[in-house]
Structure formats: structure tokens, C-alpha cells
Amino acid sequence: MVEPEGGVGGLGTSAATVAVLAISLMSLWRSVYRIRTRSNDVWGVSNVEEVVLGGCVHDNLLFVYRLVVFAFSAIVTAVHYRMKGHKPLRFYTKWNFYLLTLYFGLVVWETYWFKRRTAKNRVHPFGPGSYVAIILYHINMTTIWTVDLGTWTVLYPHACKNAALADMCRQFILNFFSYVEHLANAFLMLGELFMNRMPFFDHLRGQVGIWVVSYVFWSFVYHLHTGMWVYPFANTTKAWSPFVYLATFFAHFCAYRIFHLLHWVKNQTLLRDRVWPETLLKED
Numbered sequence: 001m002v003e004p005e006g007g008v009g010g011l012g013t014s015a016a017t018v019a020v021l022a023i024s025l026m027s028l029w030r031s032v033y034r035i036r037t038r039s040n041d042v043w044g045v046s047n048v049e050e051v052v053l054g055g056c057v058h059d060n061l062l063f064v065y066r067l068v069v070f071a072f073s074a075i076v077t078a079v080h081y082r083m084k085g086h087k088p089l090r091f092y093t094k095w096n097f098y099l100l101t102l103y104f105g106l107v108v109w110e111t112y113w114f115k116r117r118t119a120k121n122r123v124h125p126f127g128p129g130s131y132v133a134i135i136l137y138h139i140n141m142t143t144i145w146t147v148d149l150g151t152w153t154v155l156y157p158h159a160c161k162n163a164a165l166a167d168m169c170r171q172f173i174l175n176f177f178s179y180v181e182h183l184a185n186a187f188l189m190l191g192e193l194f195m196n197r198m199p200f201f202d203h204l205r206g207q208v209g210i211w212v213v214s215y216v217f218w219s220f221v222y223h224l225h226t227g228m229w230v231y232p233f234a235n236t237t238k239a240w241s242p243f244v245y246l247a248t249f250f251a252h253f254c255a256y257r258i259f260h261l262l263h264w265v266k267n268q269t270l271l272r273d274r275v276w277p278e279t280l281l282k283e284d
Contacts, residue, residue, distance in 0.1 A: 014236075014237055014239075016236060016237065016238060016241045016242055017236040017237060017241070019241075020236045020241050020242050020245050021236075023242060023249070024213055024216050024217065024245065027209055027212070027213050027249050028210070028213045030206075030209065031205075031206045031207070031208075031209030031210045031213065032206070032210070033206075034203055034205070034206030034209070035206040035207065035210070038203035038206070048110070048114060048127075049197075050197050050198060050199055051107065051110055051130045051133050051134065051198065052107065052110050052111040052114045052115075052130075053197055054195055054196065054197065055194075055195060055196050055197035055266070055270060055271050056194065056195060056270040056271065057195045061195070062111075062195050063108070063115075065192070065195060066104050066107050066108050066111070066192070067108050069104045069188050069191075069192070070104035070105045070108050073097065073100060073101040073104060073180075073188070074101055074105070076097075076177065076180050077097065077098065077101055080177045090219075090222055090230050091230060092147065092215050092230075092231075093147050093151070093181050094181070095215055096140070096143045096144075096147050096181075096185075097180075097181045097185060099136060099139060099143075100140050100185055100188070102136060103133065103136040103137060103140050104192075106129060106132060106133050106136065107133050109129065110129050110130055110133060134198060134199070134201070134204070135204060135207045137192075137198050138200075138201065138204040138205070138207065138256075138259070139207060139208050139211050140189050141189055141193060141259040141262075142205075142208050142252055142255045142256045142259055143208075143211075143252070143255070144185050144186040144189050144190075144255075145186070145251075145254075145255035145258055145259075146248075146251050146252050146255050147181075147182060147185070148182050148183060148185070148186050149251075150251070151173065151178075151182040152182065154233075155173065156169065156173055158232075159173065190262075193259075193262060193263070193266065194266055194270060197271065200259075200260060200263040205252075205253070205256045208252060208256060209249075209252070212248070212249065212252050216245070216248075219231075219234055220236075
């Protein structure tokens with residue numbers, strides 16, 4: 001990723017800054033409202049089998065895949081942290097790769113306990129772990145598109161055009177860890193998508209919105225503390241900044257729709273023998 005730019009100072013009091021804050025707060029309110037009004041839908045139609053069992057592949061193959069991905073992502077995360085420390089944690093990319101690692105670790109854990117209890121003829125209920133796994137699945141399937149496409153269509157070209165950022169480009173984008181977090185992550189999640197039998201819930205974009213807004217507000221705090229912006233285009237004192245933030249939120253909405261489309265394609269091709277509750281694909 002590209003090093004931050006921006007001068008020392010607060011967020012500013014310009015009209016652009018006020019507009020950015022208003023956009024962010026509106027997105028937060030909309031996300032919270034969606035969660036509060038549809039919070040029980042996941043519990044009402046889901047069961048633990050949809051989280052832990054395979055769709056078009058054998059259950060054990062899905063478990064092995066998830067275990068391998070979790071081990072790989074955990075090792076990459078640990079090695080990168082040992083090399084760079086906590087500094088990369090300021091980037092949205094790193095937030096999402098940590099979330100990807102957490103997701104695979106959680107579904108491995110849920111599957112392990114499911115298999116252990118069913119082997120003893122005990123019921124493994126749909127609990128908080130399964131609920132969180134479904135939410136993380138939706139967030140990860142959305143952010144892989146915004147992170148990867150944003151990096152290779154916006155950040156990388158911007159860095160290449162600026163001679164002063166050429167070295168930073170090679171340091172932050174053209175390296176093994178970046179390829180994993182900006183390219184391999186998409187293939188890992190797509191493999192998960194086409195092998196599992198996770199349900200899709202349209203209203204869970206509220207949780208996606210909470211995730212995005214949380215990073216936006218954290219980036220404001222980071223700027224107030226360091227005087228620098230994590231990303232150059234996040235500078236709220238620029239006149240064009242409201243359009244950047246609007247585009248960011250809209251990009252996540254479009255990414256969620258891409259996820260929805262891929263899920264529909266999977267249901268129509270790989271899971272044609274499966275009966276899906278109509279409420280899963282019902283729009284608000």
C-alpha cells in the first residue's frame with residue numbers, strides 16, 4: 001500500500017469535511033437501522049449445517065480446505081507482523097486480511113465441534129459462533145472486491161505515475177505479502193464460496209456498512225493522532241473528498257451485489273438440488 005500523505009492538523013472545518021462527516025454518519029445510521037430491523041432473520045432460517053457442511057464438495061474436503069487456508073493466512077499474518085510490527089495495521093487491507101483469517105479460524109472451530117458432537121450423537125445447535133461466521137463471510141466476500149480492485153485500479157496506478165512514490169510502490173504493493181492480501185485473498189474466498197453451502201442474506205450489508213464506517217472513523221482518529229492520512233485520497237480538507245467517500249461506500253454496495261450474483265450462480269449451477277428458503281434472496 002502507499003504511504004500516507006497530508007499535513008499536520010485536525011480534520012478541518014471546511015464544507016468538504018462537514019460533508020464527509022455527514023456522509024459517514026448517514027451510512028452508520030443506515031447500517032444500524034438495517035441491523036436493528038432485521039437482526040433476527042439469520043436465526044430464523046439458518047442452521048449449523050449450512051455453516052459447517054460442504055455444498056458441491058464432500059464435507060471433509062471443505063474442512064481440509066478451510067484448515068489449510070486458515071493455517072496459510074495465520075502464518076502469513078504472523079510473519080508479516082514479525083517483520084513490520086504493528087505499522088501495517090493502519091491499512092484497510094490489513095484489517096480485512098485479519099478478518100479473513102478470523103473467519104477461516106472460526107469455521108474450522110465450528111466444524112470441529114460439530115463433528116465431535118455429532119459423532120457422539122449430540123446436537124450442535126446454531127449458536128453465536130455460527131451467527132458470527134455468517135456475518136464474517138458476507139463482509140469478506142464484499143471487501144475482497146473493494147480491496148483488490150481498489151489497489152490495482154486506483155492505488156497502484158497513482159503510485160506509478162508519481163516518481164516520488166516509486167520506491168514506496170515497490171515496498172508496499174509489489175511484494176509477496178501484498179500479492180497475498182490484494183490478489184490471493186480473492187481466490188481463497190471464491191474457493192470458499194463455491195464449495196460451501198452458506199446462505200446469503202441481503203440485509204447483512206448493514207454489518208458490512210458498520211465495518212466500513214468503523215475503519216473510516218478510525219482513520220480520522222489516526223489522522224488526529226499522527227497528523228497524516230493513511231491514504232492520500234482520504235484527506236477531508238480537499239474539495240473533492242466527499243465524492244471519494246461516496247464512491248467508497250457505493251463501491252462496497254456494488255461489491256455486495258457482485259457477491260449476491262456469484263451466490264445466485266452457485267445456487268443455479270452447483271446446488272440445483274438444494275431447496276433455498278425464499279427469504280434468503282428477498283430484497284428489503
